[in-house]
Amino acid sequence: MLKKERQEFILREINLHNKVLTSDLCEAINVSEDTIRRDLTELAETGDIIKVHGGALSKSFHVSFQTNGVYSHDNKKLIAQKAVTLIRDGMFILTTGGTTILELAKALPQHLRATFFTGSLPAALEYIQHPNIEVIFIGDRISKNSKITVGGDAITKIKQINADICFLGINAIDTEHGLTDNDWDVVQVKKAMMQSSKKVVALTIAEKINTQQKLKIGDLDLLDIMITELNPDEKIFDAYKQKGVEIL
Amino acid sequence: MLKKERQEFILREINLHNKVLTSDLCEAINVSEDTIRRDLTELAETGDIIKVHGGALSKSFHVSFQTNGVYSHDNKKLIAQKAVTLIRDGMFILTTGGTTILELAKALPQHLRATFFTGSLPAALEYIQHPNIEVIFIGDRISKNSKITVGGDAITKIKQINADICFLGINAIDTEHGLTDNDWDVVQVKKAMMQSSKKVVALTIAEKINTQQKLKIGDLDLLDIMITELNPDEKIFDAYKQKGVEIL
DNA sequence: GAATTTCCCGCAAAAACATTCATAAACCAT
């Protein structure tokens, strides 16, 4: 096998699987590891791949890392803008916390007249910046990680609410397990919020779709609308649409 | 699985779900805990995540309030330091909001173990920075200018509390009318707080001494201790001492 | 304050790597 031929094979392999191991390649092509290493070095120099200890990674896969501050910030902004279109004057709105909800809070029209219920300290601080928004804070113990209220009192209060719409910043969603999260207290709160609202909207960056966490919040049939940064026609949503979730 | 690959997986997991446990990761990736720990250390060094005992956290979503520029800032810091001396481990503490209370929050010893009740959004955000402080937020409608909860629900909740000590940031005090303020809702809350606490402490800059506002919170006999930036021996305090108020 | 969990440090084994050298194949001009 010619050198050029071999390198093309390696490239194809990388683009196909996003990674290769030196050991795999040397077995597949039947040359010494040193030869493979030399090939990888050359390919890395011309810039098509990223050489790492043990093999190499595809460059396209490696992209997309950390901008500034909030992860996937632009996407969250886009999501927030879509979510805002669901809000009308006079509505009673229930929201969780999380960075995506925070973006929603920032994206609200300045003169929106509505009532917001929340247990999130950062979100509440954003809401009160708007002159015509009434903010009702749901009290109880504050969870340090998520900066939202959790506990029985909070849940009792939430159950007394009958909101028009509920915006959930969610942590993981898939068609099999539905909405899942990793903090027991937070799960209880989200559960209650879903029950206390006529319409439930989940906000999430697409990356979280088809992932799952340890604790279940609820099945997909409790969810009315899901908003991501993607186009609603993407085929990743097909399974969700089939389960009756509207995609925005 | 390659090291680089693994670290990208970890980073993704953190950005998606805001936190990871070392134990979860080592199970998911099937490597030893030490390896995960080493990865987390490296990622933390390059600044992408925050390493904590047991796992790691996302870097976004960590805010603190800027207090530079607050009127009479140094004096308020001094007042806060005096107030801290009244606090003991295990106490149940009730606080209002306001910039002086915010200074108190910042001046708390890092490892104080106590339970704080408050209806102030900024104060609550400070309290939760402390690992051993439990924060109970008193919910209800949020007043926009004072950023604290007001309303009947809040007052009902406050009345159910029996705190060891209550710190009031006050607006005006004189010997004739006692404690006064200018916002009806806030007055109701402060009244309730004074009644729900064994000991009541008022924090104020000396400038507000011997001034009055339109609405009465309560007489001086409800007040146990007053803290200002001045020396307690100043003669301005004589009249207050006579009425049974201790000066610190 | 005792028990449990998590962390940190140093060690050792294994894997991966770089460097050098020798061989062999390919190329090329005569």
Add this chain to the structure above:
DNA sequence: ATGGTTTATGAATGTTTTTGCGGGAAATTC
């Protein structure tokens, strides 16, 4: 063809990286 040159490969050797483990320190929990 042939000798010289370049290029590619594999092997030998020593170095670096990575990883898991043991034991003791530190933190956390009850």
